[in-house]
Amino acid sequence: MLAPASAQVPHTIRPVANCFGLHRRSDRYHRWRGTGKKMILSTRGVLESSNGAPSGGLVKKRKIVEHIILLRAKPNISDAEEKDMLDYLYTSQYQMRGILTISLGRIEEPNSENFTHAVFMRFQQKEDIVKFYSSAYYSKILDDHGSVSVDFESEVEDDIIPLFRRGEDFNYGVEFMLLMSFVETASREAMEDASSSLQRLIIQCSSFIVQATCGHCLNPENGYNHAAVIRFPSFDDFKLFRESMEYKDMWASKFHPIVEKSLQLHFTVDPVGNQLM
Numbered sequence: 002m003l004a005p006a007s008a009q010v011p012h013t014i015r016p017v018a019n020c021f022g023l024h025r026r027s028d029r030y031h032r033w034r035g036t037g038k039k040m041i042l043s044t045r046g047v048l049e050s051s052n053g054a055p056s057g058g059l060v061k062k063r064k065i066v067e068h069i070i071l072l073r074a075k076p077n078i079s080d081a082e083e084k085d086m087l088d089y090l091y092t093s094q095y096q097m098r099g100i101l102t103i104s105l106g107r108i109e110e111p112n113s114e115n116f117t118h119a120v121f122m123r124f125q126q127k128e129d130i131v132k133f134y135s136s137a138y139y140s141k142i143l144d145d146h147g148s149v150s151v152d153f154e155s156e157v158e159d160d161i162i163p164l165f166r167r168g169e170d171f172n173y174g175v176e177f178m179l180l181m182s183f184v185e186t187a188s189r190e191a192m193e194d195a196s197s198s199l200q201r202l203i204i205q206c207s208s209f210i211v212q213a214t215c216g217h218c219l220n221p222e223n224g225y226n227h228a229a230v231i232r233f234p235s236f237d238d239f240k241l242f243r244e245s246m247e248y249k250d251m252w253a254s255k256f257h258p259i260v261e262k263s264l265q266l267h268f269t270v271d272p273v274g275n276q277l278m
Contacts, residue, residue: 062161065101066127066152066215067230069178070120071266073147083107083118089141090120090267097136099129101228102166104176104232116149119268121230123166127152127219151180153216153228163212166232170211174232175239179215180209180264187259195255199229202247211236224262232270232273239267 070090074083087105094100105120124130130152133139162168183192203213215229233239242248243265256263 019182026108033204037181053065057270062156063154063164064125064126064154064209066130066154066219067215067216067228068122068124068130068142068150068178069228069230070122071114071116071149071151071204071264072118072120074117075116088201093133093136094122097129097133099125099132100163102127104166104270106176106255106270108266108268112266114149114262116264116266119176119178119232119266123164127154149223150195150220151223151228152215152219156216157212157214166212170234171232171270174211174234175236175267176270177231177233177239177267179229179231180266181227181256182221182261182263183227183259184261191259195259197257198251200210202242202251203231205247206245208232209241225264235267 004099072086074086076088078116089101090105094103101233103120106118108116108119120233124133153170157163164168199215210235211232213231215227218226218228233244235270
């Protein structure tokens with residue numbers, strides 16, 4: 002098994018929810034090995050630290066909208082220009098209401114779409130994304146660099162640390178983005194089975210996952226209809242997850258037969274004020 006015995010899900014845990022909103026079940030709790038924290042998987046497929054939430058009863062959730070921007074920077078962009086671009090996007094959270102958190106960086110592996118940088122933003126509601134689309138921040142990035150954006154709804158615990166992604170757990174790590182488009186002929190059962198498989202793997206690996214959200218894209222016209230964002234505390238944890246036989250077998254048996262196209266991207270997150278990329 003990929004996860005240590007101490008991180009396995011106890012038999013008393015309630016059923017897991019579907020990651021992409023295909024159906025809803027009750028919340029799921031899991032103990033984070035060695036920290037005394039809880040990992041919470043919400044009804045929309047969210048995994049986060051509860052930070053002292055009570056062990057029994059329902060945990061209050063906050064609906065949020067996750068926003069992914071994938072950029073194709075100019076081939077001749079200098080280090081200074083790259084830093085200015087990322088700084089410009091990062092500081093948008095201090096200039097615009099509705100942005101709860103941002104992480105961004107240079108994509109660390111080549112990909113089929115030739116994207117060079119990725120930005121993750123969390124908004125309070127869909128209306129805030131509409132305002133961002135019409136803002137000078139978004140217009141400048143579109144004018145200067147090719148981009149594709151993906152939005153999906155999810156839920157997180159209604160608490161400052163998981164909602165705003167603040168605290169020690171979010172200072173470092175790797176942001177992993179999984180985007181996919183299911184074939185039109187994919188059955189509901191096959192999509193549910195694939196989603197449940199991803200959920201189970203996230204739960205199994207929750208001892209080295211900081212937070213995960215996933216859902217159905219609000220703008221499938223951009224080429225992807227489902228997306229997930231998973232934050233790992235380190236590159237080693239990310240590598241352990243993505244290179245595991247469990248992940249490879251899940252992808253080959255559950256997703257590959259029904260996925261028309263997909264992107265798997267990651268970038269390193271460093272503390273703000275030290276180094277952005």
